[in-house]
Amino acid sequence: MTQVQHGGSPGNPRRSGGGRGGDRVMVPEADFESYYGRQIVKPAPWEHDIAIYLFTGGVAAGSSLLAAGADLTGRPALRRVARFGSLTSLLVSVGALVHDLGKPSRFLNMLRVAKPTSPMSVGTWILSLHGPFAGVAAVAEIAAMLPARWKRGPVRLLLALGRPAGIVGALTAPPVAAYTGVLLSDTATPAWHSAFKEIPFVFCGSAAAASGGLGLLGAPVAEAGPARAFAVGGALVELATEQQMEKSMGLSAETLHQGRPGRMMRASKALTVAGALGALAGRRNRVVSAVSGAALMAGSLCTRLGVYEAGIASAKDPKYTVVPQRERVDRGEPVRYRS
Structure with a gap:
């Protein structure tokens, strides 16, 4: 592949100036391999911690929604699984983010100033608002498991706060699930920015599939109905919006089909389809239901890894x-994307 040096350009070949040889081709049409030997767009300086952060943040958000629904419909086992899953995922998510930042103080520094134009700043505040309510709901679940003689005073108050905290956590959950997609697409990374309309919907569907899968994995089949519906619905949204995303990405969609990102995305689709079908087929079978839930969670993780690595490759x-x-330019459109 030809490297473009100073004076070279893609597109039409360069021709000589005036005179009889004015139409003679002087420079062949070039393909871009580099720009002065350098990458044009600097890859995001993130490690795989961020892919884990994307996945666990989605599970935390979806599980909060599922827990609130289970609480309001009298499904204590599903509520317990979802609340514990939400808090655990949230802690892992924050831990992955802090590890990528290098030290906890950098995370705290992002809370010193709110920047409405910064997806990272907005997301940090959303996560900080959601986290305490998810935590109170999970601690209330632990309190509910204590012996009756201990459920007095502060413990009784904590039990009373469980439902309100869970509802507020559920109300703040959708932004937690969606903002990571906005965070990626707000960068100059070609594969992410070209899919700025679809990535938040892909991530929300993926979050629902994964959190529904967690419910199927941990709750008895008698209470797993909402988790099953959540998982299958999320899988359908994820698969449909992924297809639309690939169409809108143009050339950069190649990165979703090549190398490691391609393997991740193929695994994601296979696991998500298998998990959704298994969830429907395993309505009365605990083992099938649990295996399907695990497949849905693995598929969601592969989606986040595939999208993350496709962006780095692009x-x-x-x-x-x-x-x-x-x-x-050839179509007469602006060179830069307009959101």
């Missing part, structure tokens, strides 16, 4: 930046 190859820009 930033490393300049063609995913240059070729779409050239195509937009």
Whole structure:
């Protein structure tokens, strides 16, 4: 592949100036491999901690919604699984973010100033608002398991706060599930930015599938109806919006089909389809229900890893930046995307 040096450009070949040889081709049409030997877009400086953060944040959000529904419909076992799952996922999510940042003080520094134009700032505040309510609901669940003689005073108050805290946690859950998609698409990374309309919906569907899968994995089949509906509905949304996302991404959709990102996305689709079908078939079978839930969670994790790694791959190859820009210029459109 030809490297474009100073004076070279893709598109039409360069021709000589005036004179009889004015139409003679001087420089062949070039393909972009690099720009002065450098990448055009710098890949996001994130490790795989961020992919884990994306996944566990979605599970935490979806589980909060599921827990509130289980509480209001009298399904204590499903409520317990969802509340514990939400808090555990939230702690892992924050831990992964702090690990990527390097030290806890950097996370706390993001809370010093609220920047409405920054998805990271808004997301940090949303997560900080959601977390305490999810935590109170989970601690109330632990209090409910204590012997009756201990359920007095502060413990009784904690039990009373469980439902209100769970409801507030559920109300703040959708932004937690969606904002990570906004965070990715707000970057200059070609694969992420070209899918800015669809990624939040893909991530929300993936979060519902994973949290519903957690409910199927941990709750008895007699109480797992809402988890099953949540999981299957989330899987359908995820699969449908993934298809639309690939269509809207243009050239950068290649990264979802090549190398490690391609393997992750193929595994995601296979696990999600198998998990959804198993969830429907295992209505009365505890083992089938649990295996289906695990498949849905694994599929959701593969989705986050695939999208994450596709973005990194698209930033490393300049063609995913240059070729779409050239195509937009040829169509008379702005070179930059407009949200």
